[in-house]
Structures are given as structure tokens and as C-alpha cells.
Amino acid sequence: MDNAADLPVVAPELLDRFAAIVGEAHALRDVADLAPHLVENRGLYKGSSPLLLKPGSTEEVAAILKLASETGTPIVPQTGNTGLVGGQTPRTGGQDIIVSLERMNKIRDVDPVANVLVAEGGAILADVQAAAEKVERLFPLSLGSEGSCRIGGNLSTNAGGTAVLAYGNMRQLCLGLEVVLPTGEIWNGLRRLKKDNTGYDLRDLFIGAEGTLGIITGAVLKLFPKPVGHQVALAGLASPYDALHLFEKASTLCGTALTGFELMPRIGIEFTTRHIDGVRDPLEGPHAWYALIDISTSDSAETASVMVQSLLEQGVEAGLVEDAVIASSVAQQKALWHMRESMSDAQKPEGGSIKHDVSVPVSKIPAFMAEAEKAVLAAMPGARICAFGHLGDGNIHYNISQPVGADKQAFLDRWREINAIVHGIVLDSGGSISAEHGIGQLKRDELAHIRSPIEMELMYRIKAAFDPAGIMNPGKVINVPGTSA
Template structure:
């Protein structure tokens, strides 16, 4: 058997009359309010959040029901058209924009935004894939529950995209990635059939766990249209602190101390460099630094508990006092109110956007074992500085789970186009050092277009064969989100 992951989809060769016929059938499927061909309306859907990756599409579809999605897929399969599933289009790696090669139909799920059910006994919420993450969080709060996925883009991203990319965020340390927050899925397959796996079961060993194939697949195996999500007890007490630490190694020692003293109540532990916070304070005037001065490294810590009798502020204060005596922190402020806690988080959540507001930026999203982070940051940052003189390196992220984000900002004496032309070189430096420390070149943003060749470059042959076999089995014609995850690196599997 030969698996050619680029073969079988002939959208680029479709006759004009056949294409016109297909587009009319697709428009009829969603009705007059569910489609657009206007360039101005298409524009925000064909370029990624960074503004770097851009494609094209003749048609944007916004189905309102799962059955409409299934019909769309069936029509596209019949005519040999490719499909790009899209949520809030907040991907940083071009995971939800068309490639611009051939005819690719955009299928945006924004109209599929209903909360289907909330079960506070089973602690589950059943939702459409187009629900905004912030709306799901608010619905959980209304029912005195917590949905713990927390992202800077939560006001714009959709849960379907979170599932498709296996989003991480700030609370992975305590609650896990998105795949850990899901009990069931509904998926439209590449042949147009609907798989109903919407089960709210915490124990189910009837065969393979199929939902995990689609979570993190970035829309390359099917279109997620619904999900059963886990809910958790709403915290009764939360404390947030910003601390200055003398080094990244000290930050890790502080993390260990927090874990020991709280019994697993550390919700978030975020690393923030002084260079990055300078940019946040510059570009977001409403943000304020709670510390006396910026240091080379800061951390944001959050404790939470559903125990109403436990004061997390008192616990945080006690832990930080012990850390101060041990030389692990030089300054710290514990939030006194919810509004102050939010202002602390605004510093952390503004880091990535502030980088890009400063100038052309090359982004990185990697993970290494937590214990390796200090050495990794020192060696990798030195290698980038050596290669790109004058570049500002902003390294920040989720220290508690080993996920580091890089923002490499254009040197002042280099033209933007010349700097961005070195993107592959800079990513190569980051990737080389990441793998050297036993890490992964894609931690939470996914592979998308930007890193679509990574699997075939950095994973072993057996792992590649397994992934290619799964792709061929579920999408033999390669119509689902082409050019993402696997397809930038072409390889044949002989059997």
C-alpha cells in the first residue's frame, strides 16, 4: 500500500462550471445568512492572528447545525474540494487559515454557539463547538461550577478550536490540557458521517478512546461539532501573587515549596521576564507593576481551594514569607481583591501581544522537562543572541508545566523583511536546543502551517507511520485542513 498524503484531492483542477455548481449547493445548505464571498468579510478569516500567514478561499460558510456541517463535507468530497475548519482563528501557527493552494472552503462554526445542557450532578456541560471559551466559563460560573481552561484569547477563541489544538493555558499545572477536560465528542468525519460520542462517562472501556484521535488533530481528521466537558468545584478562596525572583532556578525551587506547602492547590505558576513586562507597561498604559521595581525575572502564582474555611491569602502570605527567608524571592505582593488579581493577570496575558506591538516578532512555543528550564533558557537564548545580533529575546510562559514561549523581536538596525526571512533559522536554533533537552517543538499552539513539517523531521519512523496510517484511514483523500500537521513533509509509507 502507498500512502501519499497530498494525493486524491483535485480541487485545483476542478472545472469552472463544476466549481460554480458546488459553491451554489454549499450556499443552499447554510441559507442566505450562512455564507459570504465578500472580500472584506473573508479577510479576517484568511489571515492568522499574527498577520504573517495568509491564504485565500472563494467561500466562507457558517453552518448552524451539525447536519449542515455533514452536508457541507459530503458536497466537498463529491466535488473534490478541500475544507478548512475554523473556530475563532486565534491560532499562532496558521492552523485555521487556508493555504491558498487549490480551492479551499472555509467552514467557520461561530453560529453553532449553544450550550446544549448543564448537569450539575454529573458535573458536565454539553456544548456546540462554536461556543466562545469565555461564554462556557460564564455558564459554569452561573451554575456555581468551574471550567478551568484559561487562555489569554478566551474572549475570542471557540471551544472547537481549543479541542482541535489541545490548548493548554495557565491552569494545566492543576487541571491538565484541554484533552483532560473532555468526556465526549461529536465529530463530522471526512466521508460526511456524524460520529456521536457525546457520552458524559468518566469510565468507558468499550474499545479505543476515539475522541482522543480528534483532540489535537487540528481539524485534519474531522470537524468537531460538539463536546461534553468536565466541570469542577468553583473555588471559594483564591490568592494571586506577583514575586520577584533572583533566577529561574530560584523560581523552580519556589514552585516546589508552593506544592509542598499547599497540598496540590497551586493553580498557576507563570514566568515573566522584566524585559517583557517593560513592553507590557509601555503598550498597555492601564497596566501597573505591583512591585517596587522590575527585576530580571518575576513569577505570577495562584492558589485556589473550594474549601470556604481556608484562606488562600493567608496561605500564600505564609509560603512567600518562608520563601523570602530562604532567599527565593526578593519582593512579593499578594492580591487583596479580585480586581487586583485581574490586574496581575493582565501583566502576564499582555506579554505576547506587547511583543508584537513592539515590532516584527518571531514566536516560539516549546516545552522541556521542568527541571531543565534554567539550563535550556540560558543556552538557547545565548545561541539566538549569537545568531541575531541586537534581537530582543522575551522568554516567558507556564513554568509549572514546562511550556516556554519565545518572542524574538526584530533588531533596530534590521529591516522587517530581512528579519522575518530568518524565521526558519531562528526556529531551527530553538528546535535544536529544545530537542537537545528532551523537549517538544510544539507545546500548546499546535503545528498548523508554521510547523507542519515537524513530525516528519523530528519524530521517529514508527511514530510517523502510525500517524500517517491514521490520517489515511480517516481522510484518505487529504481534504481536511490540507497543509497542516503532516502534509508539509511528504513521505510515502510502503506496505
């Protein structure tokens, strides 16, 4: 269910009771104040809400959810509002109350000896990275939105980013959680243990659940020694097949020092140089495809430089690398990554963009790319395919910009049709329709068709067990049969 219009209007007296939990100064009711919290980042979803609450403690979150369960009031958790599938957006109809964790943004503890950091759910990712940096440690999650996205949302969507190849996604970067259940009960699972085989792993139920089972208010995150040597290079290539073979050589030569291997098409380079300030084409001539290679070592900068130089030499000798550049400074390293991280934003001035966040087995990426391009162009001649992403972990952002001169809305109206084409090829390749963005509202109905009946039934049972009143982020990830959740 995508709207809450058929639910009873939340009475003003009940809104006052919710507001009293956090104090009127932290309860937003004005339309202008609520507006930024009602729209999804890409504008695909816009909802409504009578109230946004900003609790300042885990206990206040618990009081909110306890009252919500008792009164059947739907709750939408929200952190940085940077999600891309509508998981953080309230439904239409005006009955969903938003609970924002932006006040719960503290770093509670940093332990460089144990390599852990404890953060509240509203802590901004960039602040977590900076706290680790202060003690000569690394928190490796890196996203284009890291200056505004928050840890609770990163965990709730099992965010990945550019360093999954070496460090894993948020599920691998988290040791323990503090969660407020829909009933108002608090589960303190802030354990710092790397080994703990004591029954069911409750932590993993909440990571990736997109706020449908509870609200993550705290987390124990893994830190890593800060790399000593770091080098970045960009290679021009003829095809994704060449990129795959170069990745195979990089994996063999560099091992765990290979921290990033990104694939980008020529059209993506053209979009970024055209629309993103300060971005320039790094190579002398155009190439059909590009690989961005990131190497980090624990011993010396020289080791990283030798590795990347050797890799590129092997690539040239094998006929894989047509041209390449190695960053000669930290500024140039950042510039190369900025080009890659700006690729999504660079599509906006080109008109409508139909997006896919998919993953396929790494060895099948070139074949997937070829088959998907053929099918998309057959359905939509003139479409401009800007497929890029994390070749090293199989996650491709298969984005399609509208044909030049096409009507934007008419193009976007074909979103579901094009999704079906691309996702069908993904599934035939043994892949997933959601790699790191989650399900939210965007892929909820599709999920019910591609997962087996027993998988969906188990999800329904888990949802019912944790959220018997059906108040937590209703209409997201799954629709429980016979309920509004």
C-alpha cells in the first residue's frame, strides 16, 4: 500500500502526546519545515506527514514507538534522507509520523586498540570517518553522500560504496547494534566481539531491513589500520571484457591491496566533464571504457606505486590497456575519484534517467552489459546507456539517459518497462535487482514476484513477530498480506 489515506486521521491530541516526548522545539508541524523530509532524493516519491519528531536519546525513541504501537500510529524512520528507493519517504495521506535521528549524532567511543568505534544512529558518515582518522584508523565505507548520510540509514540499507571489494559492506563493518523495537523495548546488542556464537544473530535481521523491524539507535563499527601507501590510476580500455581481464590480473598481483576497481563508460566521462565543475578528461584521447584502480598498502607508498605500475605494464603487454595515467599527488587521486563519484549527478542535466542498482557475478558482467544494451536499444532506440560501477564486487549502476530531444516525462513513464527488461537479464545471469540501494517502495512489488513463496512467507513471519501492530515503515520492502504494513 503506497498511501495512508484510508487510515484514521491522527488526532491533534495524539500528536500533542508524541510531541511532548521530545519537546515542542523538536517536533515539526509547519508545512515549510516538513517539506524537505517528504521528498525522496531523486523526486520519485513525495509523501505527507502531520509531524516530524527529533528524539535526543534512545529512551525518547522507545517512548515514541511504545505510544505508536499502543495507538496504531505508523512511523517512518529517517536519518539523512539520501536513500534512492523511497524507503525513508512517508506515504501520501498524511498519517505517517516521521522519526528523525539527526539529533542523535554522537560518537560515543573510539577504541583504536580494539579497532572499534561506537556511534549513534544519526551520526554522519563523514564524522565517523573523521573520528577514525584522528586515532590513525580507517572506517572504509565511502559514498558520494557521505557528508549527509547517517550511520543508521547506512546500516538499514546495508550500504556498500566503493570499498566493498576490500572491506565488505555495512553488514561486514558492524559488530553490534542498539535497536528500539516497535513495541518500545530496547535491545542493547552493542557487543564488540568478533567471535560470539550464542544463538541467532539478531544483528543481521536489522541490517538491511530498512526500518521495518525497528530503529537502529547505535552501532559498534569496525575500524582498520590506516593504509600507509595509496595509489590511484585510470586506464583506457576497449571493452568490459578487457576490464574483466585486467581485474583478474589486478587481483592476482595485488591481493588484498586492491581496494577499488571501478568500470566507467566513455559517455559517463563526457557527462562529468560537461557538467561537473573542475572535472577534466584525464587521458589524451577518448576510449570506449575506463577502469579506475585503487591500491592501498600497509607498508609504504613505494609498494603501492610499484604495484600499480606493474599492473599497467602487464595490461599494456596483454593488449588490454590502451592508455593510462597514474595520480602523482593526493589531489590528483581525489580528482579521479571525484569524476567517478560525480557520474550520477552528471546525468541530471541530460534529462530523464532510468536507473538500476544491480549485481551480477563478476565473470558475467561483460556478457550482461552486451545483452542489456542490445535489449534496451531495441526497446528504446537512441537511449544513452551510462552503465558504471563496482566491477570488483559485481555491482553495476545500469543507468539510461533519455534520447537527445526526447520528452522527459514520456521517457520516465517507461521506467517499469525498461526495469523489467534489465532486471530480467540480471536474474537470468544469477544476479540481484538490488545491490546496495535497498528495496524501499521502488522495488517492493517486484521483490514479491522474484523471491520464492517460502522466502516471502519467512519475511512475513519475521515482520509479524517484531512488529505485531504493523507500525514500522509500512509499505516498504514487503506488504504483509491483509495488513497496511
